[in-house]
Amino acid sequence: MxxxxxxxxxxxxxxxxxSPAYKKYSEHNPVMIQRYGADPYALVYEGRVYLYMTGDDPVFDEKGDAKENTYSNINTINVVSSEDLVNWTDHGTIYAASVTGAAKWGANSWAPAAAYKNIDGKDKFFLYFANNGNGIAVLTADSPVGPFTDPINGPLISRETPNCAEVTWLFDPAVLMDDDGNAYLYVGGGVPSPEKASNPGTARVVKLGEDMISLDGDPLPIENVAYLFEDSGINKIGDKYYYSYCSNFSMTPEAEKERGFEQGEIITLVSDSPMGPFEHFSPVLKNPEVFFGLGGNNHHCMFEFKDQWYITYHSRILEKEKGYLGGYRSTNIDVLEIKDNAPAVSKGTKTGVKQVSxxxxxxxxxxxxxxxxxxxxxxxxxxxxxxxxxxxxxxxxxxxxxxxxxxxxxxxxxxxxxxxxxxxxxxxxxxxxxxxxxxxxxxxxxxxxxxxxxxxxxxxxxxxxxxxxxxxxxxxxxxxxxxxxxxxxx
CATH class of the missing domain: 2.60.120.260 (Galactose-binding domain-like)
Known part of the structure; x- marks a missing residue:
């Protein structure tokens, strides 16, 4: 001693x-203060929640003022994990793309999605992300925190993939591991032209191969995704499949009233099959601007942990507290209300969720x-x-x-x-x-x-x-x- x-x-x-606190001692959002993390995606594994996030990295001018986030410099993915949803272990920054990353052929790593599968008696982990708006990469690892490597040395989905060349933004993957062992990937977004804003037709779904790093068939359009902007999400609750997305910013007040949701809001569709057809179901999360006064794109992931449903999403409350505004996002978690075994509504808060252990x-x-x-x-x-x-x-x-x-x-x-x-x-x-x-x-x-x-x-x-x-x-x-x-x- x-x-x-x-x-x-x-x-x-x-x-x-x-040193000043950027969130109150009683507040749990954002989940990570030491750096930014956007487009969160949750993976539940062995009693822990792992969050994978786009590695927003602020850029400053010669005066020290934050430049607007253009996303062009992002080539990393942040990962943290928790067993109680309040104390988060920092597992670092996955070097995902560019010459310093695992996918050296890609320029960027946006909007990650993660899954795991037991293959040949061993759990393998898969990390999907967008190479800016032009395709989807996949990395693999033996641990949820890596090290990750590129098993195919090229894109899993590109503009050469059938039915994908015309997708405005070929990005924002989400992955579903179904109860029968089959897996599905959901991608896409963007508005091809103003006249197509109400039904852009840019969402795609494809079945993954048994190895999780190949496609079992061609990606197919997800029909009638009203006012799609970006941000695919997918969940199975009970025996129903819920596809979710962020609505675009071309909605008029009349359209909002007619459709029952607002621009920049997270919307769900429902189906009896993972590949559709899907029908409109319900909005679940309004734009962060409604809750925090600063808006932007709305990116989410719904997940279940210890018999409770949650929604993780990003906001700009951290950069606001730090005193500069450049569109740099940080990750929040709040409770997702479930009604009649279906996703209902959530509210963005700084308080966040209760500690579960x-x-x-x-x-x-x-x-x-x-x-x-x-x-x-x-x-x-x-x-x-x-x-x-x-x-x-x-x-x-x-x-x-x-x-x-x-x-x-x-x-x-x-x-x-x-x-x-x-x-x-x-x-x-x-x-x-x-x-x-x-x-x-x-x-x-x-x-x-x-x-x-x-x-x-x-x-x-x-x-x-x-x-x-x-x-x-x-x-x-x-x-x-x-x-x-x-x-x-x-």
Missing amino acids: QVFETQTMEEMFEGLKI YLNPYDEVSAVTMSNSSGIDTVQYGEEAIKCGSGDMVVTGISDGSWISVTGADFGNSDPFEISLKYKSRGTGAVRVSLDSPEGDVLAYIPIEDTDNEIEDTFVALEKRPGGVHDIFFTFVGKDYDLITWRFIK
């Missing part, structure tokens, strides 16, 4: 200015598992993650007053007496561990020494022994050190 003077640690934090503070917790943070960054850790972009991550970019937190840690009736912090350092500093806020009851002060970037696992006695359920905050002074894991010891 390391010995230090408590008073010295306390003095290091006196008068410390806490408590975090165990006696497990070794990755430091990049966070419900909130400010003034920090995360970076790949280890040869594999550095090469591929996703995998193990550490908290870095630490400075005076920066912090991270987890929500709902259950100490139970145990009597923890120590905390272990695993870190590596090129500088010095300290970490204050507190309950429920950065200035809350202090559990421990942990000194950070220069380890020449070697890993140090330090153990510090607790000043206060917590019980029950609490949020835990880690507040930092100093710089040039990275946090790897932490755990309480009882």
